[in-house]
Each structure stands twice: as C-alpha cells, then as structure tokens.
Amino acid sequence: MARTAIQLDPNTGPPAPRRRSRVGDRVFKGASATVAVGLLALLALLLGDLAVGGARAFAKFGLGFITGRNWNPVFGREQFGALPFIFGTLVTSAIATVLAVPVSVGLAVLLSEVHSGWLRNPLAVFVDLLAAIPSVVYGLWGLFIMKPVFDHRVEPFLSATVGKVPVVGALFRGNPNGGDLFTAGVILAIMILPTVTAVTREVVATVPRELLEGAQALGATRYETLRMAVLPYSRSGIVGATMLGLGRALGETIAVSLVVGNGLGIGASLFKPGYTIPAVIASEFREATNVGVHRSGLLALAVLLVVIAFVMAALSRLLLRRSVRLMGGSATVAAERAAFQVNG
Amino acid sequence: MASMATPPPVQLTTGISGRRKAKDRTFTLFLWACGVLAMLPLVFIAAYVVAKGYPALNVAFFTKEPAAPGEPGGGIVQSFIGTGLIVGMATSIAVPLGALSGIYLAEYGQGRLARGVRFVAEVLLCTPSIVAGAFIWALVVVALGNFSAFAGALSLVVLMWPIIACATQEIFLLVPQELREGALALGIPRWKVILRIVVPTAGAGIFTAVMLAVARGLGETAPILLTALGNDFINIHPMQPTDAVPFRVYNYARTPVLSQHAQAWGGAVMLLVGVLLLSITARVLSNRQQRRIR
Numbered sequence: 001m002a003r004t005a006i007q008l009d010p011n012t013g014p015p016a017p018r019r020r021s022r023v024g025d026r027v028f029k030g031a032s033a034t035v036a037v038g039l040l041a042l043l044a045l046l047l048g049d050l051a052v053g054g055a056r057a058f059a060k061f062g063l064g065f066i067t068g069r070n071w072n073p074v075f076g077r078e079q080f081g082a083l084p085f086i087f088g089t090l091v092t093s094a095i096a097t098v099l100a101v102p103v104s105v106g107l108a109v110l111l112s113e114v115h116s117g118w119l120r121n122p123l124a125v126f127v128d129l130l131a132a133i134p135s136v137v138y139g140l141w142g143l144f145i146m147k148p149v150f151d152h153r154v155e156p157f158l159s160a161t162v163g164k165v166p167v168v169g170a171l172f173r174g175n176p177n178g179g180d181l182f183t184a185g186v187i188l189a190i191m192i193l194p195t196v197t198a199v200t201r202e203v204v205a206t207v208p209r210e211l212l213e214g215a216q217a218l219g220a221t222r223y224e225t226l227r228m229a230v231l232p233y234s235r236s237g238i239v240g241a242t243m244l245g246l247g248r249a250l251g252e253t254i255a256v257s258l259v260v261g262n263g264l265g266i267g268a269s270l271f272k273p274g275y276t277i278p279a280v281i282a283s284e285f286r287e288a289t290n291v292g293v294h295r296s297g298l299l300a301l302a303v304l305l306v307v308i309a310f311v312m313a314a315l316s317r318l319l320l321r322r323s324v325r326l327m328g329g330s331a332t333v334a335a336e337r338a339a340f341q342v343n344g
Numbered sequence: 345m346a347s348m349a350t351p352p353p354v355q356l357t358t359g360i361s362g363r364r365k366a367k368d369r370t371f372t373l374f375l376w377a378c379g380v381l382a383m384l385p386l387v388f389i390a391a392y393v394v395a396k397g398y399p400a401l402n403v404a405f406f407t408k409e410p411a412a413p414g415e416p417g418g419g420i421v422q423s424f425i426g427t428g429l430i431v432g433m434a435t436s437i438a439v440p441l442g443a444l445s446g447i448y449l450a451e452y453g454q455g456r457l458a459r460g461v462r463f464v465a466e467v468l469l470c471t472p473s474i475v476a477g478a479f480i481w482a483l484v485v486v487a488l489g490n491f492s493a494f495a496g497a498l499s500l501v502v503l504m505w506p507i508i509a510c511a512t513q514e515i516f517l518l519v520p521q522e523l524r525e526g527a528l529a530l531g532i533p534r535w536k537v538i539l540r541i542v543v544p545t546a547g548a549g550i551f552t553a554v555m556l557a558v559a560r561g562l563g564e565t566a567p568i569l570l571t572a573l574g575n576d577f578i579n580i581h582p583m584q585p586t587d588a589v590p591f592r593v594y595n596y597a598r599t600p601v602l603s604q605h606a607q608a609w610g611g612a613v614m615l616l617v618g619v620l621l622l623s624i625t626a627r628v629l630s631n632r633q634q635r636r637i638r
Contacts, residue, residue, distance in 0.1 A: 022533070024533055024535050024536070025533050025534045025535050027535075028534070028535035028538070028539075029448075029452055029534075029535070031444065032444045032445070032447045032448035032451075032452065033448050033452065033457075035440075035441055035444040035445050035448065036444070036445040036448035036449060036458070036461045036509070037457070037461060038441065038445070039445055039461055039464050039465050039468060039505065039506065039509065040460065040461060040464050042468065042502065042505065043464050043467070043468060045479075045483075046471070046475070046479045046502070049479055049482055049483050050475070050478065050479055050482065053482045102378075103378045103381055103382060104378075106374055106375050106377075106378030106379075107375075107378045107379060107382050109375060110375045110376070110378060110379050123379055123382070123383065125627070126382065126383050126386050127382050128623075128627070129386055129620060129623065129624070130382070130385060130386050132559055132563075132619050132620060132622075132623040133386075133389060133563075133616065133619065133620075134562070134563025134564070134565070134590055134615050134616070134619055135473075135563065135564075135565060135566075136563070136565045136590040136591075136593045136594050136597075136612070136615070137389065137393060137563070137593070137612045137615055137616055138389070139594065139597065140393075140593060140597050140608055140609065140612050141388075141389050141392055141393065141612075143597055144396075144597075144605070145388075145392050190385045193382060193385075197382070219360070221360060221364055221365070221367070221368035221371075222368055222371060222372060223367050223368045223370075223371035223372075224364070224368070226371070244470070247470045248470070250472065251470075251471075251472020251473065251474060251475065252472070253472070253473060253474040253565070253566040254565045254566055254590075254594055258594070258597060258598070278472060278474040278566065281474055281477075281478055281570075282474060282566055282569055282570070285478070285481060285570055286573075290486075295482075295486075298478070299478060299482055302474070302475050302478040302479070305472055305474070305475055306471070306472065306475045309470055309471070309472050309475070310467050310470065310471075312470070313466070313467045313469070313470035314463075314467050317463065317466050317467065
C-alpha cells in the first residue's frame with residue numbers, strides 16, 4: 001500500500017493537484033452517491049411497479065380482496081378473495097415464531113456464555129450454517145423426510161394428547177395426513193432460527209457487564225441473572241429480532257409451498273392443508289394473463305406481502321437500533337450481520 | 345485458620361434455597377436442550393441430503409440434458425450452466441452497485457440522505473424473494489414478453505445489491521480511521537484514499553461480502569421460477585428461458601417420478617455443498633481479516 005502512496009511533486013506545488021483532486025473527489029462522490037441513491041430508487045420502483053400492477057384487482061374487489069374467501073381465477077367467473085392465503089401466511093409464520101423464539105433466546109444466552117472463537121464455538125457455526133441452506137433444500141427435506149414422520153408419528157401423537165385438552169385442543173385435531181400448516185410452520189421455525197438467534201445474540205451481548213456481575217455478586221443464579229439483568233435490558237431487542245424472523249417467515253416461498261398442502265380452507269385445526277401468499281404467486285403466475293384480473297390479483301398479493309414484510313423490517317430496525325443505543329453499543333449494523341445470508 | 349476462613353462461601357452456596365436451585369437446574373437444562381435442538385436440523389438435513397443425493401451423482405448427471413420422465417439416465421447439465429449464467433450476470437451487476445453504495449455509506453455517509461439510504465438498504469435486505477421475482481416478472485418479463493436469464497439475474501440483483509451494500513459498508517467502517525487521516529494529511533485526495541487505501545485494506549472483507557451474496561443468489565428458487573422459467577435444454581442466450589439448479593430441484597420434487605426425485609436429491613447435494621463451501625470460506629476469510637485489521 002505504501003507503494004501506491006502519491007508522490008508529492010515539488011515542482012507543481014500544492015494548488016494544482018488540489019484542484020484536480022477536487023474534480024476527482026466530486027466525480028467519485030457523485031458516482032457513489034448516485035449508486036447509493038439508486039437503492040432508494042429501487043425501493044420506489046419496486047413498490048410502485050407492484051402497486052400499479054395490483055391496482056386493477058384492488059379497484060375491482062376493494063376491501064373484499066382482503067376479506068373475501070373465494071379465490072377463483074377462471075376467466076368469466078373470476079373472484080379474488082385473498083383471505084385463505086393471508087390466513088395461511090399468518091398462521092404458518094406464527095407457528096414458526098412461537099417455536100423458534102424461545103429456542104433462539106435460549107441459544108443466544110448459551111452462546112453468550114461460551115466465549116466465541118471459530119473452533120471453540122462449533123454451536124454458533126452450526127447455527128450460522130443453518131442460515132446458509134437454500135430454501136429448496138429445506139423444502140425437499142421437509143417433503144420427503146419430515147412430512148412422513150409428522151404424518152405418521154408427531155401429529156397423531158399430538159392429537160391424541162394435546163388434542164384432548166378443551167380449548168387448545170381444537171388446534172391439534174383433524175386428519176394429520178398430507179401437507180398441512182403445522183408441518184410448514186415447523187420447517188419455517190428451523191429456517192428463521194439462525195436469524196433470530198444471531199440478532200438476539202448481538203442484543204444479549206450488549207447488556208452491560210456490570211449488570212451481570214452485579215446480579216451475580218448478589219448471589220443470583222444463572223436463571224435469576226437472566227430474569228433480572230439480561231431480559232429487562234434486551235426485551236425490545238428481542239422483540240426486534242422476533243419481528244425480523246417473522247418478516248422472513250412471511251416471505252418464505254419454496255419450502256412452504258412444498259409442505260403446506262395448498263388447500264384453501266380456513267379453520268381452527270393446524271393439521272389441515274393451507275396456502276400462503278408466496279406459494280400461490282409461485283404456483284399461479286404462469287397462467288396469469290392480463291385478460292382478466294388474475295395477473296393483477298397476484299401482483300396485489302405481492303403488494304400485501306411486501307408491505308407487511310417492509311413494515312416488519314422497518315419496525316425491527318428501529319427497535320434494534322433503540323435497544324442497542326440504549327445500552328451504549330456502538331455498531332447497530334452488527335446486529336444485522338446475520339440477516340445477510342438467510343435464503344428465501 | 346483455614347477452617348475458619350471457609351465457612352462463608354459454604355454458607356453462600358447452601359443459602360440458595362431448593363426451589364431456586366431447582367429452577368436454575370431446569371433452566372440450564374432448557375439452555376442445553378436449545379443447543380441440541382439447534383444442532384439437530386443441520387445434522388439431519390446434511391446427512392439425508394448427502395445419503396440420498398450421493399447415488400445420483402454420476403457423469404451423466406453433470407454432462408447430459410434430462411431424459412424423458414421415467415426413463416433412466418439423463419442429467420441436469422443445463423441447470424448447472426443456467427445457474428452459472430444467471431448468478432454470474434447477477435454478480436457482475438450487483439457487485440459494482442453494492443460496493444459503490446457501501447463506499448458511499450461508509451465514507452460519505454453522515455448526512456440525512458445517507459441515513460435514509462442506510463435505512464432503506466436495511467429494509468431492502470428483508471425483501472421476500474418471491475417479491476423480488478414478482479417485481480421483475482411484472483417489470484421485465486411481462487414487458488418484454490418472454491422469460492429470460494437476464495430477468496432472472498435482475499431479480500437476484502434486487503436481493504444481492506442491498507446485501508453487498510450493507511456488508512461492505514460494515515467492512516469499510518472496520519478500516520481504522522488513522523489510515524484515512526494519515527493519507528489525507530499527506531495531501532492525497534479523498535477518492536484516491538478510498539480506492540488505494542481503504543478498499544485494499546478491506547480487501548478480503550469485500551470478497552467475503554460478495555461470497556455471501558453469491559451464496560444467497562445460488563440457492564434462490566422463487567425469483568428464478570418467476571423470471572427465468574426453466575428450460576430442459578442448455579441455453580446460454582441471456583434473453584431466453586434458462587434453467588437453474590434450485591429450480592430444477594423444486595420441479596423434480598413435485599413430480600411423481602421416482603428417478604426425478606433421485607436427481608432432485610443430487611441437485612440438492614450440489615447446492616448444499618456449494619453454498620456451505622462459500623459461506624465457510626467467507627467466514628474463515630472474514631475472521632482472518634478482522635484479526636489482521638485489529
């Protein structure tokens with residue numbers, strides 16, 4: 001690098017290079033700023049393009065697009081009510097969040113106690129690599145390995161045990177065969193686990209040392225330290241991590257579409273086939289022409305999805321930023337490192 | 345003396361009541377259960393994918409186009425070529441865009457505009473991949489009237505640009521401020537400082553960011569599905585429908601044909617190996633890099 005340092009030329013004197021460099025600076029700054037602002041343009045174009053595409057469906061069905069239960073793309077009898085997809089998306093993501101968040105928080109606490117290092121911390125590496133697995137691989141595994149096990153063992157067991165409980169039981173009754181919301185939710189839980197864990201881990205790592213030591217000095221056990229010191233400080237960060245995971249789960253397409261069963265029903269049972277917004281876009285786009293409103297309907301679904309996902313993302317950033325700043329952490333970006341590699 | 349000094353700690357430990365201790369035990373157990381639970385999926389997935397996919401890997405798999413459904417033999421060479429084409433194009437578009445955005449955010453990023461861009465980049469990181477696909481489908485595919493490798497690459501750019509921007513920004517910020525100040529004090533213009541000092545210092549880190557983004561692009565199915573459509577034959581024309589490995593795996597998984605299931609597992613094993621190699625290399629590089637900078 002020293003080799004590349006600029007040789008000061010005594011003959012030209014300072015003014016001339018400074019002027020030249022000012023031009024260079026302006027050009028370079030301008031170029032990089034233009035490209036960076038391109039990200040704003042990308043966001044605007046993405047939202048605008050989808051909104052324009054979806055406008056016809058929204059115009060034709062209005063609120064009925066969100067509340068309607070009937071989805072019929074056959075031209076002439078077109079009816080687009082997206083409620084079954086919204087239902088399926090929300091339910092599978094909710095299952096994923098409920099299952100993944102406690103495990104993630106536990107993992108994050110566990111990992112924060114182990115001093116990190118490449119080989120000394122194989123658990124962290126394992127979790128991170130989980131994030132790298134492509135979603136289609138999850139889907140293939142879920143379809144051929146996990147789903148049969150769930151159909152024949154896990155779900156019958158659950159309906160025989162938890163299914164007997166009065167209120168909650170309704171969730172676990174029904175025919176366990178075939179793809180269903182529950183299986184999709186479990187696959188999603190595995191997929192968002194690394195994201196939520198990594199972000200939670202960063203959040204937990206910013207809890208001031210003095211607090212932990214103080215709690216321990218008072219004789220607090222490991223559990224009490226967590227309750228007294230870690231959780232109160234990282235609560236909003238954990239909520240942020242959860243929302244990030246939820247946003248991921250909402251937009252997941254391939255793995256879910258392979259195991260969710262693609263059924264339009266809405267009911268209490270989690271053992272029924274469902275359908276999600278990404279899955280329906282993926283399976284119907286090829287037949288969607290502009291003759292009717294079908295194409296517009298799918299784009300309107302994409303609008304719904306992207307708006308929810310971006311709101312989740314924005315909220316989670318704000319929460320994480322606040323929680324990290326609250327604790328005097330320096331790099332807010334650090335918490336997002338994990339988000340770089342999750343597949344969709 | 346010694347016997348007098350020891351009682352307090354003994355008292356302290358016995359001072360924890362049975363209930364508190366039990367709670368703590370349960371909690372510790374829960375933590376380790378979480379650890380085990382988190383390890384299982386990777387082990388299971390990797391084991392099954394390798395066990396089921398390995399038998400499918402033969403010369404024909406890598407050199408032949410698909411056989412008719414149900415007939416033995418054939419391969420998915422067009423998927424490998426297609427993935428190379430699409431991801432290659434996407435990378436060559438996304439890397440300059442992402443790296444320049446990262447430079448802007450790290451080196452010039454103090455104002456309100458930069459804060460806005462940073463926020464938008466972070467939000468764009470969460471773009472659902474199907475949305476990236478639907479966006480390019482509506483914008484490019486529908487407008488041009490055909491599915492193409494180029495459209496597939498663009499949909500990956502939508503995902504990779506923010507990833508590279510955020511990751512490189514972070515890496516540039518790791519470069520010590522003293523280096524910049526020293527160079528600026530020598531009268532070197534800012535842009536030269538960035539290109540000749542900051543970027544080379546961050547070197548391997550940039551490479552890491554790119555590898556993570558490529559790993560992401562490599563595994564994406566949904567955007568490819570909506571934009572490149574797939575193809576049973578080798579295609580290297582950027583404006584024609586093109587195949588990709590994840591897309592082929594997805595399609596074969598949904599057919600009832602057993603020989604295609606076997607090839608789906610074969611494709612999955614290649615994807616898994618590729619993506620894991622990329623992210624492990626990226627991790628090793630970035631660890632080494634961070635140690636060097638600090």
